[in-house]
Amino acid sequence: MSTWLRLLNSWKLQTRFTLLNHINCIRYSSRISDELLDKARSIVGDNNFTISEAARLLHGRDESYHVPLPPDLILFPTSTKQVSEIAKLCTIHKIPMIPFGTGTGLEGGVGATRGGVTLNMTRMDQILEVSTDDLFATVRPGVTRSRLNNHIRDTGMWFPIDPGADASLCGMVVTSASGTNAVRYGTMKENVINMEVVLANGDVINTSGTDCRAKKSSAGYNLTGLFVGCEGTLGIMTAATLRLYGIPESVSSAVCSFPSVYDAISTATMVIQAGIPVARLEFLDDVMMSACNKYSGLSYDETASLFLEFHGSSNSVEEQAELAKEIAKDNNSGEFQWTTDPEERSRLWKARHDALYASKALLPGCEVYITDVCVPMSNLPDVIVKSKQAISESGCIAPIVGHVGDGNFHCCFLLKPGDNEELKKVREIAMWMGRLAISARGTCTGEHGVGRGKIQLVQEQYGEDGISLMRNIKFALDPDNIMNPGKVITL
Structure with a gap:
């Protein structure tokens, strides 16, 4: 043509x-x-x-x-x-x-x-700057996680925060997303250096100061922290400067099964306490393991299991894997299978990232109601066991997967389309789980955000004084309540 x-x-x-x-x-x-x-x-x-x-x-x-x-x-x-x-x-x-x-x-x-x-915001999709010396990238809101990593791959750097979906980076910032690598590299909250934000009245600010790229600052209020996780209720992000990391020399991945949730989570806790710099530490319950085996063609034991990943030099990742293996053995684990083979590792983590699709395949044609909570690791086994018990008593199907290295887990409730009674029951369980997490010194959401689904739980978590302060901040920046109203808090 x-x-x-x-x-x-x-x-x-x-x-x-x-x-x-x-x-x-x-x-x-x-x-x-x-x-x-x-x-x-x-x-x-x-x-x-x-x-x-x-x-x-x-x-x-x-x-x-x-x-x-x-x-x-x-x-x-x-x-x-x-x-x-x-x-x-x-x-x-x-x-x-x-x-x-x-x-x-x-x-x-x-x-x-x-x-x-x-x-x-997807048509604002420029990667504005990448610095190999200072390890940062500045992106517009339409740039996704995979696009940035593809762009910088040849530089030896990567951006490790991985929520599973190929989300836009600025969307990840405003929901304070994290994902499987957060146990080593932190959440978005720890990886944002600066943000360009448009306020309700049209003013444009830089949250760390114009063109600031310093890795830390004690100058003034932490405006960056204020806008991370605000879900568009305080302003609209038009650029973000993010931390980058060197691609590790070597990577090893492992999987092991356990006879109980307590054994699996005890292993995760001890791995962290031992100072092993694990990069990923994921928990999958028996229902989720069954779903992943069927969906991804795996043959792992269908019991409570851990997926682990280690980053470092060739010698260090082998040492980390062997230490974790000993800890797992002390907690009654089955075979501890680990590998540095890229194909085997990709297969393992693809199965983990496909967990949502694997869950949906358990009940073809279903709708999915996903919720997450986060608690201190010492309380995690009790919270997971109690959640599984509540799910079992309800008759619902809800595989559980979690970033247990930082105490965060997710329930994927599978619903028959149009079944309002079942939806009501699932909502009640999800609210109960949020309250259980709060009572266990945790939070009603570790990384999904509040949106319009967890406003009531946020009010219970912070109490009237905390919510009142949030309302005052919201009113100061958005007096007409036109920035994504009806999310995070009620006015």
């Missing part, structure tokens, strides 16, 4: 897209005035603007069980200036703004509870 013909076809598609949007504008009735629609379109352009029903439904939901809540309008900004102009426009008209990344959240954080404007 000639260049001119390609350009002609491209022009036809763009013209059709613009025309369809124009027709939709005529037919569409919403809480947004025609004046605001025209001004919004003038900011981002016709090709970065839509109010189609299909797009709105898509942007009103994430990967959670929550009922979709579509926005009235979707904009695709391509610069910080455009985001700022949109924020100023929405402030004038008191219209809610909801940031959207890849839609992989698990607590309904992108639903438009009061309608309004969704800002799809």
Whole structure:
């Protein structure tokens, strides 16, 4: 096909897209005035603007069980200036703004509870800077975890925070995500150096100071920490500077099974206490192991199990694996299988990352309700055992998997579509688990965030004084409550 013909076809598609949007504008009735629609379109352009029903439904939901809540309008900004102009426009008209990344959240954080404007940030997808000397990368919100790692692979560096889904990095920041590598490399909270944020009134700030790339600072309030995990309720992130790490010289992975949850978690606890710098330390219960075996073609024992990974030099990863093996043996483990073979390691961790799909395959056609909690490791065995008992008594199917190296675990409840009684029962168990975690000196969510699913639990965890302070912060930065309203806290 000639260049001119390609350009002609491209022009036809763009013209059709613009025309369809124009027709939709005529037919569409919403809480947004025609004046605001025209001004919004003038900011981002016709090709970065839509109010189609299909797009709105898509942007009103994430990967959670929550009922979709579509926005009235979707904009695709391509610069910080455009985001700022949109924020100023929405402030004038008191219209809610909801940031959207890849839609992989698990607590309904992108639903438009009061309608309004969704800002799809995926077209701001530049990797702005990578420093091999200072070990950082600055990215726009549309850059995903895998894209950054592919971009920097040849430099000998990587970004290790891995929540499983190929989420946008800035989406990971605003939910304070973590994942399988957090036990060694920390969560997003520990790996954000600076952020560019657009506030509700359109002001643009840098949370650590303009162009600051220092690894630590004691200057002023910790604004970076304030915006990490805010889920878009305080501002819209337009860039993030993240820590990078050297790719380890050698990696070994291991799997071992145990006769009980207590034996498995005791092993995990002792591995951490022994100072073994384990990079990944994952727990899978008997139900999850059965699901993974069936889905990924494995043949591991279908009992409580640990998946481990060690990073370092060739000698050190062997030493770490042997030490962990001895600890596991003292806790009645079965065979401790470990390897440095890349194919074997990839197969093991692919099975772990496919755990959600493996769970869903246990009940074909099911819907999934996922919840997570996090507790101190000393309380983890009791909390997991009590949770499994509650699940068993309810008659539900809910495989459990966890990042037990930092006390975090997840339940994947499998629901028959349209069964409201079962959904009600599962919600009650999930709330009970959150309260159990809080009573065990833990938190109602370790990495999924609050969204609109855990607002009540957050209120119980922090108490009225803590929530009152959060409300004051929210009101100071967003007096009209237009930044992703209905999430994290109630006003």
